[in-house]
Structure formats: structure tokens, C-alpha cells
Amino acid sequence: MKRDKIIIANRGEIAIRIMRACRQLGLDYVVVYTEEDRHSGHVRAATVEKGKGAAFKIANYKDPNEIFAVADHCGATAVHPGYGFFSEDFRFARRAAARNRPITFIGPRWEVIRDLGSKINTKRIAKALKIPVIPGSDEPIYSELEAESLAEDLFQKQREDGVKRPSILVKASAGGGGMGIEEVTHLDVFRQVYRRIQNYAKRQFGDEGVLIEQCMKDYHHLEVQLLCSRHKEVVHFGTRNCTIQSTGRQKRVEVAPGFDPDYVAYPFDAQKVLDQIVEYSIRLAKEVEYDNVGTWEWIVTRDGKPYLLEVNTRIQVENEISACISRISRYKGPVNLIKEQIRTALGEKLRYSQKHVSFEGTSIELRIVAEDVKRGFAPWCGTITRFEFRQEPWLRVYSHVPQDEPYEIPTEYDPNLALAIVWGKDTEEAKTRAKEFLLNTNIEGKDNLGRPIVTNLQYLYRKVDDILRFV
Amino acid sequence: MEINLKDLLKKYKSHPYEDHEIRTPHTGVVHINVEDGQEVSGPTGLWNHRPGTLLYVLEREGNPKHITSKYTGFVTKLRKELDGSFVQAGEPVMLIRHRLNKEEIIDRILREVLYIFPAPQRARYFFTPEVSAAMEKDKKKAINLKEGDEILIMSLMKRDTLLSYEGPAGVLYKVYFKHGDLMEQGTPLLGICSPERLPFVEKMIQRIRTEWDD
Numbered sequence: 001m002k003r004d005k006i007i008i009a010n011r012g013e014i015a016i017r018i019m020r021a022c023r024q025l026g027l028d029y030v031v032v033y034t035e036e037d038r039h040s041g042h043v044r045a046a047t048v049e050k051g052k053g054a055a056f057k058i059a060n061y062k063d064p065n066e067i068f069a070v071a072d073h074c075g076a077t078a079v080h081p082g083y084g085f086f087s088e089d090f091r092f093a094r095r096a097a098a099r100n101r102p103i104t105f106i107g108p109r110w111e112v113i114r115d116l117g118s119k120i121n122t123k124r125i126a127k128a129l130k131i132p133v134i135p136g137s138d139e140p141i142y143s144e145l146e147a148e149s150l151a152e153d154l155f156q157k158q159r160e161d162g163v164k165r166p167s168i169l170v171k172a173s174a175g176g177g178g179m180g181i182e183e184v185t186h187l188d189v190f191r192q193v194y195r196r197i198q199n200y201a202k203r204q205f206g207d208e209g210v211l212i213e214q215c216m217k218d219y220h221h222l223e224v225q226l227l228c229s230r231h232k233e234v235v236h237f238g239t240r241n242c243t244i245q246s247t248g249r250q251k252r253v254e255v256a257p258g259f260d261p262d263y264v265a266y267p268f269d270a271q272k273v274l275d276q277i278v279e280y281s282i283r284l285a286k287e288v289e290y291d292n293v294g295t296w297e298w299i300v301t302r303d304g305k306p307y308l309l310e311v312n313t314r315i316q317v318e319n320e321i322s323a324c325i326s327r328i329s330r331y332k333g334p335v336n337l338i339k340e341q342i343r344t345a346l347g348e349k350l351r352y353s354q355k356h357v358s359f360e361g362t363s364i365e366l367r368i369v370a371e372d373v374k375r376g377f378a379p380w381c382g383t384i385t386r387f388e389f390r391q392e393p394w395l396r397v398y399s400h401v402p403q404d405e406p407y408e409i410p411t412e413y414d415p416n417l418a419l420a421i422v423w424g425k426d427t428e429e430a431k432t433r434a435k436e437f438l439l440n441t442n443i444e445g446k447d448n449l450g451r452p453i454v455t456n457l458q459y460l461y462r463k464v465d466d467i468l469r470f471v
Numbered sequence: 472m473e474i475n476l477k478d479l480l481k482k483y484k485s486h487p488y489e490d491h492e493i494r495t496p497h498t499g500v501v502h503i504n505v506e507d508g509q510e511v512s513g514p515t516g517l518w519n520h521r522p523g524t525l526l527y528v529l530e531r532e533g534n535p536k537h538i539t540s541k542y543t544g545f546v547t548k549l550r551k552e553l554d555g556s557f558v559q560a561g562e563p564v565m566l567i568r569h570r571l572n573k574e575e576i577i578d579r580i581l582r583e584v585l586y587i588f589p590a591p592q593r594a595r596y597f598f599t600p601e602v603s604a605a606m607e608k609d610k611k612k613a614i615n616l617k618e619g620d621e622i623l624i625m626s627l628m629k630r631d632t633l634l635s636y637e638g639p640a641g642v643l644y645k646v647y648f649k650h651g652d653l654m655e656q657g658t659p660l661l662g663i664c665s666p667e668r669l670p671f672v673e674k675m676i677q678r679i680r681t682e683w684d685d
Contacts, residue, residue, distance in 0.1 A: 057559035059497040069498045069531045073557045379628040411593045
């Protein structure tokens with residue numbers, strides 16, 4: 001493993017975290033970047049540590065030929081896709097494995113990505129294993145008439161179930177990360193929304209397939225973090241709660257563990273539900289012989305009913321809050337799930353089992369984004385002139401925004417600025433610390449008309465009070 | 472808006488050139504095919520179907536990409552030292568000094584005559600499905616625009632925003648982008664001509680055609 005060299009096929013803070021994991025494992029790495037990202041912190045960090053030859057300018061992060069050409073040129077033996085881009089692209093993973101000069105894809109086997117990458121297929125496998133799933137289509141719909149008929153059935157079913165304001169979700173089948181989803185509350189506007197999502201899906205993903213499912217209201221969005229090896233070992237790193245999201249269903253505040261009965265009195269047995277979703281997730285992972293890190297996404301309704309949403313066959317943005325509350329008795333120091341992901345992808349055994357994993361405290365992730373919360377979370381474009389926060393022993397901040405020079409936010413990508421990971425011995429302490437961090441963070445900047453920067457710092461401050469509660 | 476066509480033509484006549492930097496579109500190994508100072512031609516044929524002079528070959532993943540000249544002119548500032556080496560995306564390889572022809576002069580001057588609707592942000596732009604369909608259905612039919620008409624989709628940071636037209640009512644005379652192009656902030660997207668100005672624009676084009684010698 002020490003001889004492996006990783007090409008990091010991603011950008012921003014995740015590239016920085018992968019670099020850190022490589023460093024801890026003693027692995028060499030190279031990064032790639034686009035013209036728009038030339039001032040990004042990940043490029044600077046790589047060139048400072050490894051020299052100019054460690055950063056390659058490419059045309060596009062989404063062009064596999066670019067990644068493989070640079071991999072060959074610099075002798076990389078493995079590719080880390082991060083999240084987004086190629087992380088859940090089974091064709092990319094298959095090509096990495098099948099080319100004349102194979103390189104290791106740091107993620108699950110391509111067959112697993114293919115089978116679980118499709119929400120529809122996941123739903124089918126889950127149903128067969130008696131794992132609860134959300135009512136709706138279990139294959140992409142391309143016909144407007146078929147879509148409308150299913151929508152009608154779903155509205156009818158909700159009325160029969162006594163749902164006061166029935167609604168459905170129309171989703172781009174090939175989408176993910178909350179993009180390309182709209183809610184429909186009346187059947188008479190369904191066609192209009194269907195056409196809009198179909199157009200969006202065609203433009204963004206090249207596939208106009210659409211999914212339709214019942215829109216669950218009043219629920220919490222939970223996740224189960226699994227780590228599996230190529231040697232059929234399965235370990236879980238607990239649960240997370242990702243309920244606080246923007247209107248576009250982009251996560252903004254995440255908490256580990258997923259529920260905390262010592263902090264909130266739930267109208268159901270919270271620990272039992274957490275154990276249940278972990279058990280279901282492991283059941284599915286074993287069925288498909290899952291072999292890397294993965295996240296099982298769940299929704300849990302106010303009455304404590306869990307439904308499997310999807311499986312993300314990659315490292316998640318929020319992985320570190322799970323790592324932050326996890327302790328491995330055979331390990332010294334903090335858990336690093338990206339490091340574990342690389343190790344297992346390169347064929348190593350875990351060297352520990354579930355009985356060696358314990359949990360301590362609460363961790364909160366805050367996603368700092370340049371966006372106008374009051375205008376529907378509209379992204380803000382401009383130049384950041386000041387980005388400062390106070391260093392604390394209970395805090396980790398990951399950002400590609402330089403702290404010593406102006407930084408123009410590229411309009412090609414999400415306007416995410418930083419991730420802050422806070423730990424506390426219990427939820428109350430984690431909350432207090434999260435607020436303290438936000439109060440001591442300063443971000444300044446201007447757009448091209450000279451107007452001051454807009455960020456979500458105040459929104460995050462308000463939302464910290466809502467964590468883990470059904471509000 | 473008053474346009475002094477005589478002065479404009481004089482300006483272009485004194486320096487009728489544009490320099491085009493030729494950069495690598497992606498990574499790969501470069502094999503240069505031209506010399507410094509060499510004359511090169513752009514695409515030719517009725518539909519520009521015959522490619523221009525081969526400038527260099529960029530080989531990536533065993534696939535050679537033939538980069539041909541999009542402009543007629545001559546090669547300057549050729550970076551011969553790149554020949555045979557692996558380059559990153561966006562690496563400058565040469566400049567092509569191109570002499571503007573009659574149609575290009577018309578295009579440049581039109582930008583000063585038409586009302587230009589610029590890109591509000593650096594983003595990708597698309598016509599709305601309704602406008603696209605109308606253009607597709609009858610390519611010759613004029614598209615009339617008035618303030619508030621939803622005409623474009625701006626795709627920025629993975630979010631789509633509908634753009635309404637802002638400016639004087641008129642006919643969509645010129646489109647400066649291709650479906651889904653990434654356009655810099657402030658660059659022209661659409662050129663609009665008011666109905667009363669149309670005869671003047673047509674006359675101006677006629678005059679340039681007569682006066683400009685290719």
C-alpha cells in the first residue's frame with residue numbers, strides 16, 4: 001500500500017481531506033483542478049506540500065479521459081473520486097478496473113455501485129429483504145400519461161390514509177444530492193412540474209427519466225454510516241441526523257448520533273429505531289456484499305416508522321461527525337473514515353470488529369455557504385476578502401477558501417465555503433460550542449456590484465436550536 | 472444612439488486584425504504540425520465542412536485529437552518546445568493573427584448598433600423550451616421580444632433560473648451563444664433591434680458590404 005499513489009479526482013474541501021488521509025497513510029498523491037479553481041485551497045495545499053508537479057490543470061472534473069490521462073502521466077495507482085463527480089459512476093469505476101493499465105477505484109466494486117446507485121433497484125432489493133421503503137415508482141418513468149396515473153394513485157392512497165395535505169415528489173431519476181426535486185400538492189399542476197423536471201434531468205444528467213413518490217412530511221432524515229472491507233467485514237459507525245436542509249433539500253446542519261433520547265423526549269423508542277435502521281442497513285450491505293464506505297439514508301416519521309430512502313455508495317460530506325463520536329479501542333487517536341476508506345479499497349483488512357467500536361458525545365457539522373437564505377437559498381457570487389474563525393480544540397474547519405488572499409467563488413460549482421465540525425461531551429455542549437464558533441466567524445466580501453457578501457451564518461445559528469427535535 | 476459608421480470603418484481599416492490564442496482544450500501529448508509565421512486557413516466549403524489547417528495533434532488515452540485552425544491567418548508565438556510533451560488543459564500553444572473579413576466587420580459593428588442583452592452572471596445559458604421550439608419550428612420567423620418575456624434559462628451553480636428579457640422591445644436579430652455555452656458575465660447573449668431601426672441596420676450592412684474590401 002505504501003507504494004500506491006492516489007489521484008484525487010475532486011476539488012475543494014474534500015480534496016483537502018483526502019490529501020490529509022493520504023498523508024496519514026504515507027501515500028503519495030496528485031490533485032487536479034480546472035481553470036475556475038486555480039485559486040482553490042486544494043491546489044495551493046498540494047503544491048506547497050508536494051511541489052508544482054502535484055497539481056494538474058484539466059478541462060473538466062467530469063471528463064474521465066482527463067482523470068485517466070493525468071493518472072497515467074504521473075503514475076497514479078488509485079483514484080479517489082471524493083463525493084459528487086465520479087464517486088457514484090459505476091462506468092468510471094469499471095473503466096478504472098478494466099483498462100490496460102488498471103487503477104484502483106477508491107469506493108465499492110463497480111457492480112455494487114451499479115446495483116445500489118439506482119434508487120429504483122435499491123428499492124427493489126430492499127423490498128425483497130423486507131426493509132421498509134417509501135411508496136412510489138420503482139422504475140424511471142418516461143411517459144407523461146403513466147406518470148400522471150401513478151401520481152393520481154399516490155394522492156388517492158394518502159387521502160385514504162387520512163393524510164391532511166397529500167403531496168408527492170417528482171424527482172430526476174439520475175439526480176442526487178437534493179437536486180432536481182419538486183413537490184406537487186395538486187394533481188392539476190402535476191404535468192407542468194413533470195415537464196420541468198424532465199427538462200432539467202435531460203439538461204443536467206442526459207437522462208429524462210423521472211421518479212414519483214409519496215412526499216413524507218414531518219419526518220427526520222437519518223443516515224447509517226457503514227464501513228465494509230473486501231474481506232466481507234462489516235462495521236457501522238452509528239447514525240447521523242441530517243434533517244436541517246435548505247429549500248432545495250441541501251443539507252446544512254448534521255448531527256451524530258441520529259437521535260439523542262437524553263436530550264429530546266421522543267414519542268417513540270428512539271434507541272430501538274436507531275438499532276432497527278442499523279440492522280436493516282447491515283442486512284442490505286451483506287446481501288450485496290458491500291465492500292467500502294457507504295451511507296444508508298432513512299427517513300423516520302414522527303411516529304417512529306423508518307423508510308429506506310437510498311444508499312450513497314461513497315464517502316459523504318458529513319462523514320466526519322460520525323468519525324468524531326466514534327472510538328476504536330485498538331486505535332490511537334481519532335477515527336478518520338476517509339483513511340479507512342482508502343485502506344479497505346486498497347485491499348487491507350479492517351483489523352477491528354464492531355465490538356471494538358464505541359461512541360462518545362455529540363458532533364455537529366455546519367455547512368457554511370454563500371447563499372441568501374431569505375431569497376430561497378439563492379447562491380451568492382462574488383469575491384471573499386476576509387475569512388476568519390477562532391481555532392478551538394473541539395473544532396475542525398475544512399475549507400478551500402484561502403484566509404490570506406481574496407478568493408473569487410467560481411460560478412461553476414456550489415458556493416460552499418467551509419465545513420465546521422464541532423464536538424461536545426453531550427448534545428447541549430456541542431450546541432453551545434457550535435454557536436460559539438458561529439459567533440466568532442467572520443466572512444467579508446463583495447459581489448461585482450459592490451454589495452456585501454451574503455452567507456448562511458445567521459441561519460445556521462438559529463437552526464442549531466432545532467437539532468434532533470421534531471419541530 | 473448615433474453611430475458614426477465612417478469612423479468605425481476607419482478604425483477597423485487601420486488595424487483589421489484579431490489575435491486568437493490557441494490553447495489545449497484538454498490534457499494530452501502535443502504533436503505540433505505548423506511553423507512560426509506559416510499561413511493557415513480556417514474551415515472552408517459551403518457549410519464550413521472542410522476543416523482548416525492542422526495545427527497540432529493532442530493525444531490522450533490513445534485517442535488523437537486533430538486541432539485544426541478555425542481562423543485564416545498566420546501563426547505567431549508558436550511554442551515549439553511543447554512538441555512531444557504532456558501538457559495540461561488550457562496550455563497556450565500559439566497565436567493566429569487573423570485579418571477580419573467583411574462579414575466579421577459587420578458582426579463587430581452590429582454589436583455597437585443593436586441593443587445587447589448581456590449575460591448577468593458567468594453561467595451556462597439555454598433558451599426556454601418554448602422559445603427553442605419556436606426557433607426550431609420556423610428558423611426564418613422573427614422572434615419578437617418585449618420587457619418581461621421569459622426567454623432564457625441561466626444554469627448557475629447547478630441551479631436553473633428563468634431570465635426575463637430587460638430592454639427595449641424589438642426583434643431578436645442576433646444570438647451570441649450556442650445552447651448550453653458557458654458565457655462570461657457581461658458578454659453579449661442576444662442582439663435586439665427595434666422595428667423602426669431595422670431599415671437603418673439593413674442599410675448599414677449594405678454600405679459595409681460595398682465599402683469593405685476583403
